[in-house]
Amino acid sequence: MTSETDRHTSVSVALVGSGGAGVLTAGQLLLQAAARVGLFGLLTRCVGPQIRGGESAALLRLAGAPVHCMGDSFDAVLALDWNNAERFASEIPLRSDSVVISDAGNGKIPDAMLAAHPVMVELPIAATAAAADGGRGNMVALGILSAMLELPAATVQAVIATALADKGAAAVSAGVASVELGRGLADQAGLRLPVHRDVETNPLRWLLTGNEAAGLGALRGGVRFVAAYPITPATEILEWLAPNLQKIGATLVQAEDELASINMCIGASYAGVPALTATSGPGFSLMLEGLGLAVAAEVPLVVIDVMRGGPSTGIPTKSEQTDLNAAVYGMHGEAPHLVLAPTSIADALFTTQWAVHLAESMQTPAIVLSDQAIGQTTAIINPPANVKFFAERAVMRLPQTDYTRYAITADGVSPVTLPGTPGGQYTADGLEHSPRGTPSSRGEDHALQLDKRLRKIASFNYGVHWADVEGDGAMAVITWGSTTGAVREAVRRLRATGRSVRLIALRLLYPAQPRQMAAALSGVTCAVIVEQSHSGQFHRYLRAHYDLPPEVRLIARPGPLVLRPGELAQRIGNRSQ
Amino acid sequence: MTSETDRHTSVSVALVGSGGAGVLTAGQLLLQAAARVGLFGLLTRCVGPQIRGGESAALLRLAGAPVHCMGDSFDAVLALDWNNAERFASEIPLRSDSVVISDAGNGKIPDAMLAAHPVMVELPIAATAAAADGGRGNMVALGILSAMLELPAATVQAVIATALADKGAAAVSAGVASVELGRGLADQAGLRLPVHRDVETNPLRWLLTGNEAAGLGALRGGVRFVAAYPITPATEILEWLAPNLQKIGATLVQAEDELASINMCIGASYAGVPALTATSGPGFSLMLEGLGLAVAAEVPLVVIDVMRGGPSTGIPTKSEQTDLNAAVYGMHGEAPHLVLAPTSIADALFTTQWAVHLAESMQTPAIVLSDQAIGQTTAIINPPANVKFFAERAVMRLPQTDYTRYAITADGVSPVTLPGTPGGQYTADGLEHSPRGTPSSRGEDHALQLDKRLRKIASFNYGVHWADVEGDGAMAVITWGSTTGAVREAVRRLRATGRSVRLIALRLLYPAQPRQMAAALSGVTCAVIVEQSHSGQFHRYLRAHYDLPPEVRLIARPGPLVLRPGELAQRIGNRSQ
Amino acid sequence: MESPATCPAAKAGDFKSDVKPVWCPGCGDYHVLLSLTKALAALGLRPEQVVVVSGIGCSSRIPAYTNCYGFHGIHGRALPLATGVKVARPELTVICAGGDGDGFSIGGNHFLHACRRNVDLTYIVMDNEVYGMTKGQPSPTTDPCWDSALSPGGTGMSPFHPLVIALASGANFIARAFAGDPNVTAKMIADAITHPGFSFVQILSPCVTFRPDQKGWKDRVRQAPVSETDDPGRAARRLMTDDGFVCGVLYRGHREPYRHMVQTGARGPATDLVETGFRVGS
């Protein structure tokens, strides 16, 4: 049932080949062509540990309406070669009606693929490329797939012209020629895989990765200082930000390590400039001491953790939702702070922007838990709305005498002076302190400051953004982060079969919002918790902080294998009957 | 009611004076004298931020039977001066029949003390000291208190002779003379505060701090390599270990920082030598990345975190139980490991020793959560039993060909080879790996290793040591760490009034032991959770990992103010009626 | 951040706060505080234009004892904090200060990289060859024979050379001073602040409590017998072989300071510029 639904609204194709073969480039061009004709879609890259060479695959899903996750299985796989493809064959599930296109004699097809008994098609890709002047196999493949997908030749040509512009006219015409030959191969073989469109929408689209979306969210939110240390899969946030910050007179400092980057951010933010850093698990671990300082000294900043497989160095190129514990609980002592997570690639923009706003409003660090599946997937989306969240800190511009930096206020937020303001001098401190900021080990001062630091985040009005809540019925699926995409599609499919299921996708993970959750869960008797982890971190977190319905079920799987919508619909649906 | 009970079985006295006055020395000598006559007791030091000078106090509780916490209030306070004493006056609660002894004109008595309307006694301490040749006020004070407590003069003299031995005979006789004069003052004023003894026991006693006990536990457990970086309040573990490791041919390396110390421990342990480090919150935060490596590479080691007030630099000299979250959840990714906590000063020995044994048995890191109240309190205890837990790692001495370092085994523990063993070569790795240890990003390998690393600690038989469980009835008090002392006394007092209350003090905090807990809680309808925190970290942890009784109440207070047994008895008792 | 141009010049005393130091009587750090306030006054700065940033240690307590903006950060991370402040707000005068443990042990990496990055700030290390705050453990500059509880019989490791390391890492101004000469020290700090790029001033500041032997330092310190140099090779050789008691400005370089600073105009919402890249086909 579920893969049927899937098949009619979207098409999934995989392009496979060893590192140098250029399948990632071809995938990227295919996505661009689809975007130009107003389709929606996703492209994830599947690479091995090698820097160059090694196996790789471009996994695409194209659709007539926005899509937020990869499909259940692939309609077509095109391989330039099969070198080491067995390492990720389990990430490309097939059906018996899937089409596997490859050249004769270009390596051994992985057993996992053959097991599905797909339709095998042999096409002379290499020979065709070799016959053309400057021809390349990946461009032939682009031709085959673009023809199958019924993307207009002119559109593909335009995409190539733009992409290869700086390589010169010869490169462009060679590319175009290869594509034409590829299209011919597809036509000859009668291969067709058109993308169905429900309605015609305004075809204006954006094309970006979650990492780029997060970078833009940071800029829109007002971030003007970034200090960071490169790490997979967060580096693209930094590499997008570096030139763009430069353009607007702001800056990115490449720090010597993550201890430095977090402390540079604290310094810049203390000085009044909204600051951000981005990292992944190992770097995040190194930032925990600094984050505690930001909590204690009440310095706002945003840390984006683009999660990858853990623990330790783990699996740098694969996604997992397992830094939740570290983000919520990782700092020593009582360190209340904010933890947020985007629920989609597009939402990485909104959530990061909101995080900047929240951090600045409450003078506390905010952690944004993105992940590799969001960060390194390229998506075609509708142009994102221009929301108004911007960094607005409670700054005291004309301090009274006896300025009290950590004054006890009703909402817990104490107006801050910025260096340069006469009469506003104070010393920020990670030692416990009196309201004036002088170090104090007195129980009374400690209690006052602990209360205040908790109060400011606990009493804040987060509005409707704490979660995406949709639907009704006695069953609720609770999830977060990149997993939301597949859950959303699963729930949609279940609804299409007449079942009522609620979706609760948390955007604000910490502090907990028990009142809102109670409202969202009212009438719910069974909750299904879905997450990409081994131990069920999210489940334990929910147990600790929320009152859950009498029946709770957990669907958890660690990375790198993603949860697919069909599987989820089935497992959730079984329960809801 | 409760403080009555207290008063009859123990005596609490405080010695107050500014840094140079020597009250900490006098307190230490008083405790030694008490130990020599077979009393039990505790001494905690209360100091300000100053390195030298500044306020200070020695807080003692002496008793005829073992005591595990400070009393409800103080029977006597003796002040050499009152400089800045108001900073910790709230840590020295008084009653109307408490005796406050001080010199005329030696400063302002803190309001918080006067509020109790205690009995005020003026004695010419300074003048008496000045009159004696080489006389010192703190020795006069020692005389006064030792006489009040009815400690034999000869015992006090013997203690002084030992303590001042290396300062020469003149110092000893000056000390003895001052003490005699002080005893005379107490006799003249008719001050008496004898310690009641229930039974005569074998008077063999040990005198040590929790930090020293932990150090000895490490040695008994087999630790032969320590790398660490100094930090309050953990430094004394290191300063005790350094010379004692030297004595037995082992070593302590002072590392450049905590990142280095944890990685040095991993290196030493990988090489086959059981390793340990000790730190406090800020240093612990820096160790989290290294701890994750130890989990992933399966290298055993022990980290003692002597907790202090947090967050950030916090309150270095005061106790708090708020690194629980960081210890249990702080590592990124899925990183199952062990977390233990001693339930008393004496137990710091057992728990550390057991931690070494467990870490080595399961090839995983163990975190021991001690705290300032355990670590820096000196206790008179019964000589500890000699338990047999010793480091015994599953070492493969004659590896087969194709040695598989991370072999999938039934209990999750894979026998390890040590460098030097021919044929056993492998590369330990923090990247996810195949059973052979080769890096792998395959979902199948990840799942196998995640399962294995969890299984080895989840399926281990921890025996009865997971918790101290005592008593019966429908109410259970659940607690951990240094708070256990006060809870234990509160429960004892409640039992003495005929109420039945269970005590569950967890020694193994992670992994959770749901079966054992269910047994311990069988028949319980109400649980009272007691901890020294602001947000109730322990409570949330229990909610996340255990099924608790229908009614749960939380008694939580952050440091530095300790929970006292009388207050606890009352709050728990109210509930149990 | 309006600066009252009409204010009378601030005096050294105006740079002191009313917070009572936790330092032991006789600690060298009192003199460093005095020297710093003198230097700031001599430069005609106002307290609110100056930010004093530190880590953790006795010496690192210094920010709150000034009347400037201050940040008492975490152990070893003073330099990144200070870097963030200066890069974000280049118009401020930024002083980073702390101990030998904070700066050369746990903070050693930031020291290397701050020298190399050459951001225009001044780093003062109050070197007492010991961890004062944690009650007397050896630091990277401690004599190998110094006996202590943590290193019975001494560490056996020769102390390393912070000034040579500063030079090799690219510091633009390198000086050594003695806390006991507050006027000379004040002059040197003022010089360091004025010199563009990263300036490093090692101040020998005795710990009277855990290193009472350091009272003898006053008899060993002396001004450099030769004149200043801007030749790294010559400076390296000289610093590598001195006995650690030669005071003065020992190197003054000409490297260009770090240039990627936040511009004052960067603040408002101005992102249209950067979004076009995402629009398909445009």
Place this chain on the structure above:
Amino acid sequence: MESPATCPAAKAGDFKSDVKPVWCPGCGDYHVLLSLTKALAALGLRPEQVVVVSGIGCSSRIPAYTNCYGFHGIHGRALPLATGVKVARPELTVICAGGDGDGFSIGGNHFLHACRRNVDLTYIVMDNEVYGMTKGQPSPTTDPCWDSALSPGGTGMSPFHPLVIALASGANFIARAFAGDPNVTAKMIADAITHPGFSFVQILSPCVTFRPDQKGWKDRVRQAPVSETDDPGRAARRLMTDDGFVCGVLYRGHREPYRHMVQTGARGPATDLVETGFRVGS
């Protein structure tokens, strides 16, 4: 840990494992691997007596490509790991290896302190003046003008001098080699292993993927024109002013190696000795 004295001598090939490197074709690190195995064979060691420890980076993958005991640790922490191994088991030969990012950026502090501690181990840095594994960001040794996505237009910061820093921090043996000369490099590694205390070998190892310009290195490297020195002052001046392409053993010191090693006899349960201090009155 019985070592089969009767085994035939191991050859370079015996030190290679069957794990296929992830390195790009043409990467300099292949040559470093070759040099290392040659050096170990030349010294007559057996694979099981050697531990190769690393951090994270392309270069840091090297342990698993040898047939020795290995530890592929976390980014920047290879030296503390190696220190732990050697101090715990002094009879083992310990090689620490990694990249310029791993060793000089995030690991800079451990580099300083490993030099100073002078534990008898050998540290090999495969310097390609770039972060290879994360796809091309500048490292501490990168040229200030090198353009990259993260530092558009270059960092503007002058590269620092790892060899001078090693010297100032107390390293006992300092050499520079070029990956393209495996025989010379092997000899230098063997020399470094043999020399007591901490030995540091910088190997210029081109990254053909992100720094294709480094293919030109082979024309710039040359052997040191003057002879070895054990004078730190002279060495400092020479290293401070060289162009980074002078190869050879550039300093050979005589400092006593770290001495607080774990004794083989320390293992059994033997704590009675240390418990007496707690017994009251005895």
